[in-house]
Amino acid sequence: CVCVAGKVCVMTDRNLAGLPPMRSVLESLVRSGIEHKVYDNVRVEPTDTSFKEAIAFAKKESFDVFVAVGGGSVIDTCKAANLYACHPDADFLDFVNAPIGRGKPITGALKPLIAVPTTAGTGSETTGVAIFDFEHLKAKTGIASRAIKPTLGVVDPLHTLHMPERVAANSGFDVLCHALESYTALPYNMRSPCPPNPINRPAYQGSNPISDVWSRHALNVVAKYMKRYAVRDPEDKEARSSMHLASVFAGIGFGNAGVHLCHGMSYPIAGNVKTHKAKGYNVDHPVVPHGLSVVLTSPAVFNFTAPMCPERHLEAAQILGADVSRAKREDAGPLLADTLRRFLYDLEVEDGLEAVGYSKEDVPALVKGTIPQERVTKLSPREHTEEDLSHLFEASMKLY
Amino acid sequence: CVCVAGKVCVMTDRNLAGLPPMRSVLESLVRSGIEHKVYDNVRVEPTDTSFKEAIAFAKKESFDVFVAVGGGSVIDTCKAANLYACHPDADFLDFVNAPIGRGKPITGALKPLIAVPTTAGTGSETTGVAIFDFEHLKAKTGIASRAIKPTLGVVDPLHTLHMPERVAANSGFDVLCHALESYTALPYNMRSPCPPNPINRPAYQGSNPISDVWSRHALNVVAKYMKRYAVRDPEDKEARSSMHLASVFAGIGFGNAGVHLCHGMSYPIAGNVKTHKAKGYNVDHPVVPHGLSVVLTSPAVFNFTAPMCPERHLEAAQILGADVSRAKREDAGPLLADTLRRFLYDLEVEDGLEAVGYSKEDVPALVKGTIPQERVTKLSPREHTEEDLSHLFEASMKLY
Known part of the structure; x- marks a missing residue:
């Protein structure tokens, strides 16, 4: 396999960090000599705060590819991190759905995102949607745009065995x-x-x-x-x-x-x-x-x-x-x-x-x-x- | 609708040239003031010769978008015209399936192709395949690559009324x-x-x-x-x-x-x-x-x-x-x-x-x-x- 990946951002949550799907991904990156950093601080049922932490991580480095290993929470967080890292001047509410956010269309290109779902539920690997709790309203909202849809989903039922x-x-x-x-x-x-x-x-x-x-x-x-x-x-x-x-x-x-x-x-x-x-x-x-x-x-x-x-x-x-x-x-x-x-x-x-x-x-x-x-x-x-x-x-x- | 199309190549066959689907397409282009040229010489059940004629037409001009109005013959011919116009140095057999052709992978980008199917059969608007008769072998062969898949299909049952x-x-x-x-x-x-x-x-x-x-x-x-x-x-x-x-x-x-x-x-x-x-x-x-x-x-x-x-x-x-x-x-x-x-x-x-x-x-x-x-x-x-x-x-x- 010829992979030209540059620097990869791998996102997951604390529970998954030590489980087999993450181990497979990291072994594969190491084996192929691909530079990568892991962010394992995704919150289950993410919030605007937890989204922003992941975004800050993604903005600090210049990643060429994102890999999300987890359920909908991880994949959605990774979509947001990719989106805002590629639009560093955007305000967080710019792309959040109206009426809570400004619902601006996304016109710029994002980096490739590979989603490795570890639950059989959200379908987030197939969608252009990222959902989070907007804490001070006590309600969920999200970002919805074809632009944040993952490039590839790796759907392996063995990744769900830990559930x-x-x-x-x-x-x-x-x-x-x-x-x-x-x-x-x-x-x-x-x-x-x-x-x-x-x-x-x-x-x-x-x-x-x-x-x-x-x-x-x-x-x-x-x-x-x-x-x-x-x-x-x-x-x-x-x-x-x-x-x-x-x-x-x-x-x-x-x-x-x-x-x-x-x-x-x-x-x-x-x-x-x-x-x-x-x-x-x-x-x-x-x-x-x-x-x-x-x-x-x-x-x-x-x-x-x-x-x-x-x-x-x-x-x-x-x-x-x-x-x-x-x-x-x-x-x-x-x-x-x-x-x-x-x-x-x-x-x-x-x-x-x-x-x-x-x-x-x-x-x-x-x-x-x-x-x-x-x-x-x-x-x-x-x-x-x-x-x-x-x-x-x-x-x-x-x-x- | 904001369409930025440059110069459009419209391909069809002689029968369709005067029928309602073509009229709709041309009226739409004229109404939007988009420069275009029509090639209506597609052969029903195309051959290597008829493919090459269409390719020559596409190479003569510098088209930004291709529109195919017809059945599988037209859409397939248009795929080939787009492919070789974007690869002007390629030999015709380079991309034709092995063993008849060389079956080389397509690595360059093609121009957008909008397919308007007027028969309900080939599904060519959805596929990366273009089939033709290779005359001296008296057999059909083709080109098969995701790269030649149309960008968009306009599937309107009223376009099939003339059949x-x-x-x-x-x-x-x-x-x-x-x-x-x-x-x-x-x-x-x-x-x-x-x-x-x-x-x-x-x-x-x-x-x-x-x-x-x-x-x-x-x-x-x-x-x-x-x-x-x-x-x-x-x-x-x-x-x-x-x-x-x-x-x-x-x-x-x-x-x-x-x-x-x-x-x-x-x-x-x-x-x-x-x-x-x-x-x-x-x-x-x-x-x-x-x-x-x-x-x-x-x-x-x-x-x-x-x-x-x-x-x-x-x-x-x-x-x-x-x-x-x-x-x-x-x-x-x-x-x-x-x-x-x-x-x-x-x-x-x-x-x-x-x-x-x-x-x-x-x-x-x-x-x-x-x-x-x-x-x-x-x-x-x-x-x-x-x-x-x-x-x-x-x-x-x-x-x-």
């Missing part, structure tokens, strides 16, 4: 919601207004015939393999490979079509976390893992969106194992919601928002944190008011 | 075979030897989890829409849109995985044409249209390849409407062959190679013309001798 069972389950729920949300997202030809210039086109186009192929296929794989993969037998290589590819497939789908309410509502659920200690996560701060924060509202959300495209909701329910042979269009919402509840129960998911520390008193704060997530919530197939959002959070307090 | 019924049917058969061949191609992890350098990787990788998604999906669309589209009602917009997208989907699939025996054997079938006048084609030379030359051997080919991956052959038969509920693995070949024969009969396809002017005496020449098609035939899931190829041609003389 604790709950990390595997939660990242799988992220795949499930990527697939369901992108398949039911507002169709591309119903989005408006048309951007004045192609450079202003959003990263998320709405559901379309290309993204549909990926979303539907990913959902089929999740339905077939998720339980085998997450709970039955972690050594089941077929299930592990399939779920790792499903995260890529769903990533291509949602990275193109977009996600909507589950993701939009998940950001304040994660951002307002009080004391919840996530099982299986070795972190020193309270956290509602991303996949869990996304999936907890899914029964309520799809019950709400079903009337806009009942056929797709019925099809999703069927793929997830429901008998839809006698279902009518108006059954689509309740049927998909019930199917999801059963799926989550079988996978031992916490019983709703209450189980991760929320109560009805928190609903106004959760709604407030959802409002700025327009970038995704406007892709909901059904328009919604703040009252609708309140109802969705309330209906998600308990699932079973 | 005569037989052109629609034949281009649909090309989609069918792209899907079937790529889905049954030798798996990517069974190809060998490994190329010494990534730049030497072939354009065709063998079937893999990504191409499978596209190939299987394209086959489903063909099964659902081909008859509605090609024979029942040419004004059926849903069928027309779906088939146009199916050609793109199958193009992404086979452009990545490759095709095998139907395509490898089709090149001498087209190249050795004697007097066959294709219905619906307004050309002044004998021609076996590409899609027809490909599909005529399909029952024999898939009967032959089925033992290597019977599940996929059964799945294909089922997608095309066969009842596979009681089928055993050893039934896969005959069942898919029968299903294809019925499909072709319903679509009024000529009764085998005899009906396009061949007899058993031609078999040695057809086999001889297949031998140099290694680039594709080596992707067959089943190894084959010259005797096997003879049997396949003989078995394709009559279909019904």
Whole structure:
């Protein structure tokens, strides 16, 4: 192999720093005599502060290539580090999504970024999105542009073997919601207004015939393999490979079509976390893992969106194992919601928002944190008011 | 829209020159005040001579962008013109596939090429392949490299409205075979030897989890829409849109995985044409249209390849409407062959190679013309001798 790489920045987190995927990457760089530096201080569920630390590291040196070894947190942090290192004069908020940031288009070229995903969930290796907690708003936001999409993803299921069972389950729920949300997202030809210039086109186009192929296929794989993969037998290589590819497939789908309410509502659920200690996560701060924060509202959300495209909701329910042979269009919402509840129960998911520390008193704060997530919530197939959002959070307090 | 295009080369053929898709393109260029020149001398089923004429045209001027308006012949010719105009010192055979050409890797950058397909068949807008008749060998060969892949495809089903019924049917058969061949191609992890350098990787990788998604999906669309589209009602917009997208989907699939025996054997079938006048084609030379030359051997080919991956052959038969509920693995070949024969009969396809002017005496020449098609035939899931190829041609003389 002829690699001309100059100086490489390898980003990872503290847990992964000593695990086999990182060892493989470092051995490969050493063997090829490629100069590199390691940044292992990525925060799980990154914040603007942790993004800025990584950016400062990247700016200090003149890197030619970035390599991200980790889950979505690492890959997203590395995207931001690459972006701002290549735009040293930009203010941090310049490229952050409006209305929180300025949402400026990225016009300059970035350095190549090679993503080595070690969870089967985010699909971040396929997307132009980098998400972080904006601490003083207690809400997640991000940067979304094709320009920050990794150049290459190295998708090897053996890189996920180290995942604790709950990390595997939660990242799988992220795949499930990527697939369901992108398949039911507002169709591309119903989005408006048309951007004045192609450079202003959003990263998320709405559901379309290309993204549909990926979303539907990913959902089929999740339905077939998720339980085998997450709970039955972690050594089941077929299930592990399939779920790792499903995260890529769903990533291509949602990275193109977009996600909507589950993701939009998940950001304040994660951002307002009080004391919840996530099982299986070795972190020193309270956290509602991303996949869990996304999936907890899914029964309520799809019950709400079903009337806009009942056929797709019925099809999703069927793929997830429901008998839809006698279902009518108006059954689509309740049927998909019930199917999801059963799926989550079988996978031992916490019983709703209450189980991760929320109560009805928190609903106004959760709604407030959802409002700025327009970038995704406007892709909901059904328009919604703040009252609708309140109802969705309330209906998600308990699932079973 | 802000387009900075410099000088544009528009390529098309004589028939299309006066038809609506070309008019739209020219009106758009004139409206935007973009300098352009038209080359409308592309040959349907191009040859090395016709490629060279187009290349000479492209070399004379200094074009910044290429636009191809037409079917596979036009898009492939335009790819070659772009390639050699950007490599003015290269000999024509430098980039032509070995063993006929030198198969050199393309390392320089090409100009952007926008493909506007007007048939729903080749998928050329998605691939890095350009095929032509090498006249003195009476066989087709081509150029295959990611570097010649169009930058953008404008896929509008209204651009296919001008197609005569037989052109629609034949281009649909090309989609069918792209899907079937790529889905049954030798798996990517069974190809060998490994190329010494990534730049030497072939354009065709063998079937893999990504191409499978596209190939299987394209086959489903063909099964659902081909008859509605090609024979029942040419004004059926849903069928027309779906088939146009199916050609793109199958193009992404086979452009990545490759095709095998139907395509490898089709090149001498087209190249050795004697007097066959294709219905619906307004050309002044004998021609076996590409899609027809490909599909005529399909029952024999898939009967032959089925033992290597019977599940996929059964799945294909089922997608095309066969009842596979009681089928055993050893039934896969005959069942898919029968299903294809019925499909072709319903679509009024000529009764085998005899009906396009061949007899058993031609078999040695057809086999001889297949031998140099290694680039594709080596992707067959089943190894084959010259005797096997003879049997396949003989078995394709009559279909019904």
